Amino acid sequence: MRDTQDPPLIKLEAAELHFPVGGVLAQLQGRSTVVKAVDGVTFELRRGESVGLLGESGCGKTSTGRMLVRLDKATGGRVEFDGEDISALSGDALKRFRSRVQLIFQNPFEALNPRFTIRDVLAEPLENARIPKTEHEGRILRAMALVKLGDAAQFMDRYPHQLSGGQLQRIVMARALILEPEFVVADEPVSMLDVSVRAGVLNVFRDVRAKTGITAIYISHDLALVRYVCERTIVMYLGRIVEDGPTEDIVANPLHPYTQALVAAVPVPHPDQSHEPLPIGRGAPDPRNPPSGCTFRDRCPRAFDRCAVEAPGPTRIQNRIVHCHLHAPET
Amino acid sequence: MTEPLLSLKGLSIAYKVGAHDIIAVEGATFDVQPGSIVGLVGESGCGKTTLARSLTRVLAANARIAGGKAVFCGQDIVGLSERAMNGLRWREIAFIPQSAMNSLDPVYTVGSQLAEVLTRRGGMARAAARKRSEELFEWVGIETNRLGDYPHQFSGGMRQRVAIALALALDPKLIIADEPVTALDVIVQRQILDQLRELKERLGISVILVTHDISVVAYVCDRVVVMYAGRVVETGPMAATLTAPAHPYTMGLRNAFPDLAGAAGELTPIEGSPPDLANPPAGCRFAPRCPFAEARCRTDVPELLPYEGDHLAACHRIAEAETLRARAVASETWEVPA
Numbered sequence: 001m002r003d004t005q006d007p008p009l010i011k012l013e014a015a016e017l018h019f020p021v022g023g024v025l026a027q028l029q030g031r032s033t034v035v036k037a038v039d040g041v042t043f044e045l046r047r048g049e050s051v052g053l054l055g056e057s058g059c060g061k062t063s064t065g066r067m068l069v070r071l072d073k074a075t076g077g078r079v080e081f082d083g084e085d086i087s088a089l090s091g092d093a094l095k096r097f098r099s100r101v102q103l104i105f106q107n108p109f110e111a112l113n114p115r116f117t118i119r120d121v122l123a124e125p126l127e128n129a130r131i132p133k134t135e136h137e138g139r140i141l142r143a144m145a146l147v148k149l150g151d152a153a154q155f156m157d158r159y160p161h162q163l164s165g166g167q168l169q170r171i172v173m174a175r176a177l178i179l180e181p182e183f184v185v186a187d188e189p190v191s192m193l194d195v196s197v198r199a200g201v202l203n204v205f206r207d208v209r210a211k212t213g214i215t216a217i218y219i220s221h222d223l224a225l226v227r228y229v230c231e232r233t234i235v236m237y238l239g240r241i242v243e244d245g246p247t248e249d250i251v252a253n254p255l256h257p258y259t260q261a262l263v264a265a266v267p268v269p270h271p272d273q274s275h276e277p278l279p280i281g282r283g284a285p286d287p288r289n290p291p292s293g294c295t296f297r298d299r300c301p302r303a304f305d306r307c308a309v310e311a312p313g314p315t316r317i318q319n320r321i322v323h324c325h326l327h328a329p330e331t
Numbered sequence: 332m333t334e335p336l337l338s339l340k341g342l343s344i345a346y347k348v349g350a351h352d353i354i355a356v357e358g359a360t361f362d363v364q365p366g367s368i369v370g371l372v373g374e375s376g377c378g379k380t381t382l383a384r385s386l387t388r389v390l391a392a393n394a395r396i397a398g399g400k401a402v403f404c405g406q407d408i409v410g411l412s413e414r415a416m417n418g419l420r421w422r423e424i425a426f427i428p429q430s431a432m433n434s435l436d437p438v439y440t441v442g443s444q445l446a447e448v449l450t451r452r453g454g455m456a457r458a459a460a461r462k463r464s465e466e467l468f469e470w471v472g473i474e475t476n477r478l479g480d481y482p483h484q485f486s487g488g489m490r491q492r493v494a495i496a497l498a499l500a501l502d503p504k505l506i507i508a509d510e511p512v513t514a515l516d517v518i519v520q521r522q523i524l525d526q527l528r529e530l531k532e533r534l535g536i537s538v539i540l541v542t543h544d545i546s547v548v549a550y551v552c553d554r555v556v557v558m559y560a561g562r563v564v565e566t567g568p569m570a571a572t573l574t575a576p577a578h579p580y581t582m583g584l585r586n587a588f589p590d591l592a593g594a595a596g597e598l599t600p601i602e603g604s605p606p607d608l609a610n611p612p613a614g615c616r617f618a619p620r621c622p623f624a625e626a627r628c629r630t631d632v633p634e635l636l637p638y639e640g641d642h643l644a645a646c647h648r649i650a651e652a653e654t655l656r657a658r659a660v661a662s663e664t665w666e667v668p669a
């Protein structure tokens with residue numbers, strides 16, 4: 001799938017986002033350290049592709065997303081959008097870039113200004129982008145139809161608190177889509193919603209993709225959800241990619257020991273399921289002080305000598321990429 | 332069947348808001364057997380926390396138990412004096428609040444918070460309390476040398492385990508855990524659920540597990556109680572209730588749930604949202620969202636009646652459950668509420 005002729009829309013090469021921690025004093029005293037929120041991440045996204053970014057809390061999913069839409073600037077490596085290095089963008093070029101990409105936040109209850117009506121909420125990005133007023137109504141109605149709020153008149157003059165969580169999250173999506181971006185990062189867009197409502201929002205997400213051909217990154221720690229919206233999944237651990245491949249293959253046959261634990265840990269809504277102990281150590285990772293070599297080795301049931309001295313590079317196995325010495329060719 | 336450890340009969344709980352009462356829990360009836368895990372499920376606002384809190388009588392100031400009974404080991408908790416209730420808390424019934432991981436006191440070490448419960452509540456001497464604390468930490472899988480750490484030095488999952496250790500401190504018979512794994516990563520979630528199961532199997536402790544996740548119920552629970560808009564709509568053995576639900580709401584929940592073990596087909600939402608409890612609809616509260624609603628559903632409240640054995644449901648069409656189940660599988664059924 002990564003051999004097609006089309007140039008990728010997104011291209012990350014050893015991208016890094018490191019945050020200094022410890023404050024000014026620590027820096028003056030030379031005690032400062034960094035959190036490597038994103039630490040040498042490489043992947044490409046084709047146009048129209050939808051990729052899940054999966055991993056436990058703190059592994060760098062949001063940081064990766066923010067870096068992709070340049071809410072944070074990469075501190076190392078390269079992030080390209082449509083052939084251009086986005087770190088170098090400024091002025092009008094940056095503005096143009098910002099109208100082509102969007103981030104959908106986790107919490108719909110906080111994402112919208114409570115004093116704006118839904119009409120105002122949706123008109124704001126149009127005004128900022130200097131879209132002629134005469135086009136507003138049409139664009140707003142189209143965006144609302146896209147997120148299946150077809151009966152738009154009913155919602156236009158309401159305030160956010162007068163909508164349900166599922167309706168609000170659709171408005172948040174409509175707002176993100178109203179300028180017809182080419183790329184969207186959805187950061188856990190349903191985690192605050194009730195289960196009975198989640199399904200509706202996920203279906204809308206799938207529909208939007210089918211109708212607009214938008215390229216999307218869907219951030220979640222829930223593989224069961226990612227599977228409904230993304231044909232490809234990238235699994236992260238402590239700022240690095242551990243596995244990247246078709247979602248169904250990862251679900252059916254995870255290759256990296258961390259992915260194996262992750263897949264085994266997902267409960268399913270059936271009475272008969274495995275209660276086998278997880279193949280993983282209990283400790284939680286410390287992002288400020290990761291182990292040498294493979295950062296997963298302190299929890300990995302299959303770690304061996306080489307894992308402590310050398311970080312595993314990418315190994316390609318059919319249409320998957322795995323970062324683990326077990327799968328690496330002998331050197 | 333043995334004598335239940337806890338038996339709720341028509342328990343109702345109201346909140347006073349202005350001049351009005353909101354009945355957040357209405358007529359809740361179910362049993363908890365010794366050594367079993369009961370899952371309490373339902374969507375946000377259906378009254379799970381209110382019900383859970385009422386069982387140790389730690390309700391909000393504007394709340395009151397408006398009727399019914401909650402009989403624990405032969406005593407009705409509802410009528411108990413505050414002093415007698417205090418005797419039950421921690422020792423007999425322990426409560427782990429929703430987001431317990433954020434409710435530990437940040438200024439004391441976790442060890443001193445444990446010691447406080449053991450010495451003040453449990454009347455233990457310092458040395459015995461220290462020994463018990465170590466035992467509890469071992470139980471929940473945290474190194475004992477971390478007893479001197481402050482809550483912020485632990486990850487969310489570890490703080491949740493500390494909260495479980497606190498609940499276990501005085502050997503209760505019943506633990507009520509309000510959303511103990513919500514918002515945790517799947518791996519941590521799994522470890523905590525395994526812990527709860529071990530408590531049941533090795534110590535014979537019963538657990539009421541509040542959750543909105545039916546996969547969690549399927550993983551650890553023996554029985555399930557499904558609530559909708561303040562009422563128990565279905566209750567039964569976990570396997571029977573999840574594989575052959577008798578209430579349309581439970582059928583809908585099942586369809587809305589992603590299933591990693593099944594094919595990645597369509598998820599079917601339940602259209603609409605739960606009713607405003609300040610002004611609930613007459614009759615069956617699920618009627619406005621139910622694809623099977625009939626005229627009587629909008630006027631008469633369905634009673635919780637046996638479906639099969641100790642599997643009960645509150646639906647006027649309970650006798651047709653098998654047919655409804657077959658229809659509920661098709662996503663078209665849920666497109667426009669009848």
Ligand SMILES: Nc1ncnc2c1ncn2[C@@H]1O[C@H](COP(=O)(O)OP(=O)(O)OP(=O)(O)O)[C@@H](O)[C@H]1O
Binds near residue numbers: 019037061062064221
């Ligand atoms: N502005 C910042 N300054 C310092 N550290 C940061 C900053 N933002 C994120 N981090 C750290 O970077 C790491 C990755 O954080 P990030 O928010 O990207 O994780 P995540 O995978 O999105 O987690 P979650 O699932 O909890 O949202 C964490 O250790 C976090 O504490």
Ligand SMILES: Nc1ncnc2c1ncn2[C@@H]1O[C@H](COP(=O)(O)OP(=O)(O)OP(=O)(O)O)[C@@H](O)[C@H]1O
Binds near residue numbers: 347353
């Ligand atoms: N102190 C209060 N005063 C008035 N109403 C309240 C109070 N606490 C809760 N409620 C209302 O009572 C109902 C039940 O709330 P409860 O917290 O028990 O729900 P829940 O099922 O635990 O929801 P969640 O899944 O969101 O935790 C809700 O409608 C809520 O708004």
Ligand code: SF4
Binds near residue numbers: 256294304307323324
């Ligand atoms: S490289 Fe070594 S430690 Fe890392 S996942 Fe593979 S086997 Fe485990």
Ligand code: SF4
Binds near residue numbers: 622624625
């Ligand atoms: S009583 Fe009627 S409305 Fe309520 S769940 Fe049964 S069929 Fe649906």
Ligand SMILES: [Mg+2]
Binds near residue numbers: 062
């Ligand atoms: Mg995040």
Ligand SMILES: [Mg+2]
Binds near residue numbers: 379381429509
């Ligand atoms: Mg609650």
